[in-house]
Amino acid sequence: MSQDTLFDKVWDLHKVSRLPGGSDQIFIGLHLIHEVTSPQAFGALKDKKLKVKFPDRTVATVDHIVPTDNQSRPFKDNLAEQMIETLEKNCLEHKIRFFNIGSGNQGIVHVVAPELGLTQPGMTIACGDSHTSTHGAFGSIAFGIGTSQVRDVLATQTLAMNKLKVRQIWCDNKLSKGVYAKDLVLHIINKLGVKAGVGFAYEFAGPAIHELSMEERMTICNMSIEGGARCGYINPDEKTFSYIKSKFYAPKNEHWDRALRWWESLKSDGNSIYDDVIKLDASKVEPTVTWGITPGQSISINQQIPLLDELSPNDKLVAEEAYEYMSFKPGQLIKDTPVDVCFIGSCTNGRISDLRVAAKVLKGKKVSKNVKAFAVPGSEQVATEAKQEGLDQIFKDSGFQWREPGCSMCLAMNSDKLIGNQVSASSSNRNFKGRQGSPSGRTLLMSPAMVAAAAINGKVSDVREFIN
Amino acid sequence: MKSEFTPPIGKIANMNGKCISLIGNDIDTDRIIPARFLKCVNFDSLGESVFEDDRKTLKGKHPFDLEENKCASILVVNSNFGCGSSREHAPQALMRWGIKAIIGESFADIFYSNCIAIGIPCFTLPKKSIEEIQNYCDNQSLFLEIDLKNLSAQSKDLNFNLEIKESSRKMFLSGEWDATSTLLDNKNLIENKFNQLPYIKFNTNIS
Incomplete structure (x- = not known):
């Protein structure tokens, strides 16, 4: 059993009680909500005649269903309009802080909370969205929950949970x-498998991880769940602290010094004991692309789609399903696969640094005429910053559509969808069957830079040929 | 879809029903309920849309469309069932179709806790036992009687010792799977914890 890791310290600090059934009652320091998974939770609260216990500890925004072309109200889609209205009403009634469209702070919930400084080390963070693991990049313990658990957090600010085991993933060089x-996390998921993380929190550590910027760390922790781990985190360091310092909800004045001392004390250290440790060499990772229907089915840009014989018995069933669904032949190269749609955005890769990297590849170049390409900033803040830097113009000049913030075609709950069996090069996180809005649509996950390269060539390409 | 849906309440100690087998590893929640059906403010009509895209692709041959499975209530699956999104809509859709319990090789974490939170026990069995059940279901109907007290699953031909997290088993037997009131029992402890946490006292513009 793990001991003295950041996970253990934060868990123990937030433990309210041991419940009769044997699970722990855990206090949730920050609760984030959005329009899709909260309405039924508020409904249940009403049925049970309960109030929101600590309205200050819940923060709302709207992201999943918002259109990214025309955001004027009422939305064209009646159901989407009904969902945003329900959230507005619930936030007003329960006095919950809500970052609505036009507030300057609306966006994908996992982009918004960090950029506002709401996400801080040592907190427990829950949200009705599986990519809540993103916030672990700051050394918080953050995990996705379902709607009944959203109800429990609203009513009690606590959850009934079983403590997770801790696996350290040490990345050298x-x-x-x-x-x-993105390439690193796809590589990790491929090596460990999509269910290796079930029952675990992942601690990402080592020189390759601490070399990463905060936004890159968020990309890593964001996709913990694709590896089966509900929670992933990185010990906080100077980069973490300096990222938070200037943010609106950061601790102020003498509270900042107190916070720093406390955050420093939370880190895993030489005394920490893990349930499992895995080491890998980050310098060996190459630009990585998924070829199948789970995020674990990925290969390096110059590799061939694996033959059935090369896979372990457990992976064969899904591989056969993937060949058929994706219309790929085992042994085929992934490079040069024609793409129809290119999408840059999502809670995985919709931050300002992602847009900067993609714009650098696109500058002075044109998107292939066979490709529909669009960029969706992760938040209003990201969009503003991008415009100040002229990135929106670089995207537009290249032939990309420049959109308003939201989750968009990551899960296609708005009108941004694949059509028929189109192939998309996507900076998002899931390549499940039908994920991007068409029941036969095909998704290739890759880094935003690789999506930009694919957009220019009209086919899967090695971005290293663009950046020499 | 069953005619009248009544959600489970209180203690859940045993259940019996017909098994429905669904073969495949890593069946994700987007497949269980595609995202377009998440545009709703209640769960009421999700039952009919469960596995919508997979069912359309198989044109009537999906297990959830087969006549003989119409009244099935125990779903038998393979490994990592329910991976992907945290949407409770997935187990809600299964429950509203008629599923009362799931037996599988393994489950994704968030899906598992969502099932517990709405009163669907998820049991695990080794791969070879799951395959035994799935092969049996290929040829004939399997009615299982599940007892949560001793974790047995019995039928006229097959018997198994099911596994489930001990905390989940206790919660079903006591009725505490419906967690809100149990959590609220510790009202004072929650207040104490709130007052003890260092970051609650930081001046952060939040309160």
Whole structure:
């Protein structure tokens, strides 16, 4: 059993009681909500005649269903309009802080909370969204929950949970040029498998991890759940602290010094004991692309789609399903696969640094005429910053559509969808069957830089040929 | 879809029903309920849309469309079932279709806790036992009687010792799977914890 890791310290600090069934009652320091998974929770609260216990500890925004072309109200889609209205009403009634469209702070919930400084080390953070693991990049313990658990957090600010085991994933050396955090996390998921993380929190550590910027660290922790781990985190360091310092909700004045001392004390250290440790060499990672229907089915840009015989018995069933669904032949190269749609955005890769990297590849170049390409900033703050830097113009000049913030085609709950069996090069996190809005649509996950390269060539390409 | 849906309440100690087998590893929640059905402010009509895209692709041959499975209530699956999104809509859709319990090789974490929170026990069995059940279901109907007290699953031909997290088993037997009131029992402890946490006292513009 793990001991003295950051996970253990934060868990123990937030433990309210041991419940009769044997699970722990855990206090949730920050609760984030959005329009899709909260309405039924508020409904249940009403049925049970309960109030929100600590309205200050819940923060709301709207992201999943918002259109990214025209955001004027009422939305064209009646159901989407009904969902945003329900959230507005619930936040007003329960006095919950809500970052609505036009507030300057609306966006994908996992982009918004860090950029406002709401996400801080040592907190427990829950949200009705599986990519809540993103916030672990700051040394918080953050995990996705379902709607009934959203109800419990609203009513009690606590959850009934079983403590997770802790696996350290130690990444040596550093990433090579043209290789990004997205490639590293896809590589990790491929090596460990999509269910290896079930029952675990992942601690990402080692020189390659601490070399990463905060935004890159968020990309890594964001996709913990794709490896089966509900929670992933990175011990906080100077980069963490300086990222938070200027943010609106950061501790102020003498509270800042107190916070720093406390945050420092939380880190895992030489005394920490893990349930499992895995080591890998980050310098060996190459630009990585998924070829199948789970995020674990990925290969390096110059590799061939694996033959059935090369896979372990457990992976064969899904591989056969993937060949058929994706219309790929075992042994085929992934490079040069034609793409129809290119999407840059999502809670994985919709931050300002992602847009900067993609714009650098796109500058002075044109998107292939066979490709529909669009960029969706992760938040209003990201959009503003991008405009100040002229990135929106670089995207537009290249032939990309420049959109308003939201989750968009990561899960296609708005009108941004694949059509038929289109192939998309996507900076998002899931390549499940039908994920991007068409029941036969095909998704290739990759870094935003690789999506930009694919957009220019109209086919899967090695971004290293663009950036020399 | 069953005619009248009544959600489970209180203690859940045993259940019996017909098994429905669904073969495949890593079946994700986008497949259980595609995202377009998440545009709703209640769960009421999700039952009919469960596995919508997979069912359309198989044109009537999906297990959830087969006549003989119409009244099935125990779902038998393989490994990492329910991976992906945290949407409770997935187990809600299964429950509203008629599923009362799931037996599988393994489950994704968030899906598992969502099931517990809405009163669907998820049991695990080794791969070879799951395959035994799935093969049996290929040829004939399997009715299982599940007892949560001793974790047995019995039928006229097959018997198994099920596994489930001990805390989940206790919660079903006591009725505490419906967690809100149990959590609220510790009202004072919650207040104490709130007052003890260092970051609550930081001046952060939040309160």
